[in-house]
Amino acid sequence: QVQLVESGGGLVQPGGSLRLSCAASGSISSIYAMQWYRQAPGKQRELVAFFTSGGSTRYADSVKGRFTISGEKAQRTVYLQMNSLKPEDTAVYYCAYNRLSWGQGTQVTVSS
DSSP states (O other), X not given: OEEEEEEXXXXXXXXXXXXXXXXXXXXXXXSOEEEEEEXXXXXXXXXXXXXXXXXXXXXXXXXXXXXXXXXXXXXXEEEEEEOSOOGGGOEEEEEEETTTEEOOOEEEEEOO
């Protein structure tokens, strides 16, 4: 079983940046996909970005060019660098391992 803990959320002004971290522990397969999702109040959870052990990376159209997903395998940590943040990016952000294990979420609020 894999445990995930997110951190790095907070309040930021529009146009600002945040970097979310997701620390993984437990048994991680050599073949995997790590995802970042978000859920805004009253909306469904949506996929923001993911990368796979095979090297594939994908982003939601709404965050392309602004967000970057990356990982440090040795530290078992996945990051989501978020730049040029907009109020509509406000949500609880979750990381996931193969969509089977989920973190508790971290709140991101973009507001002036």
